[in-house]
Amino acid sequence: MNTKQHVNESTNNAASTALECPQCGKSAISTSIEPDKFIYGAGNSAVELMVELPVRHCNACGTHYVDSEAEDIKHEAVCRHLGVLPPSAIANIRKKHSLSRAAFAKITGLGEASLGRWEKGINIQNIGNDRFIRLLEDTRVMQQLQGVVMSTGSKPLQRKSNVLPFRSLEVTQEVLQRKARFTLRPVA
Numbered sequence: 444m445n446t447k448q449h450v451n452e453s454t455n456n457a458a459s460t461a462l463e464c465p466q467c468g469k470s471a472i473s474t475s476i477e478p479d480k481f482i483y484g485a486g487n488s489a490v491e492l493m494v495e496l497p498v499r500h501c502n503a504c505g506t507h508y509v510d511s512e513a514e515d516i517k518h519e520a521v522c523r524h525l526g527v528l529p530p531s532a533i534a535n536i537r538k539k540h541s542l543s544r545a546a547f548a549k550i551t552g553l554g555e556a557s558l559g560r561w562e563k564g565i566n567i568q569n570i571g572n573d574r575f576i577r578l579l580e581d582t583r584v585m586q587q588l589q590g591v592v593m594s595t596g597s598k599p600l601q602r603k604s605n606v607l608p609f610r611s612l613e614v615t616q617e618v619l620q621r622k623a624r625f626t627l628r629p630v631a
């Protein structure tokens with residue numbers, strides 16, 4: 444198992460150095476870092492963000508392209524602009540405590556699926572969650588939350604069978620008439 448993981452890791456590392464051209468499939472790729480800018484947001488809140496992207500050049504067929512590394516850099520620029528942690532920082536905080544996403548989610552009360560989307564850069568956490576995640580870097584905070592989980596289990600998350608979700612009543616003519624008829628009577 445460990446050996447296999449190790450092999451996968453070195454394969455991934457190799458993949459980032461031995462790139463293949465999406466056009467011709469050859470591995471004759473060189474990379475140059477080039478300044479780029481893009482618009483984030485719309486209307487009045489639109490801003491121009493500056494980035495430096497790794498641009499790949501295929502020496503075999505002459506194709507220029509950017510890949511997921513450029514996407515990650517742009518995503519991090521957006522996070523910096525919004526003042527929130529980039530995906531890698533969230534994953535690093537979780538990994539600092541050697542916890543799986545499921546275990547981290549159970550202790551912190553964050554949604555496991557949301558956590559996955561933040562770590563993969565699919566969604567960006569809102570400010571409240573961002574500030575909360577920052578506090579989770581502190582081992583004492585995690586220990587404190589772990590204590591809460593151990594003392595309460597997952598009970599607060601489960602609705603008791605005798606508690607019904609709040610219903611909003613549709614105000615109809617009939618409801619208004621019933622309301623008009625309603626009077627409090629003293630108990631004999």
Ligand SMILES: [Zn+2]
Binds near residue numbers: 503
């Ligand atoms: Zn090529």
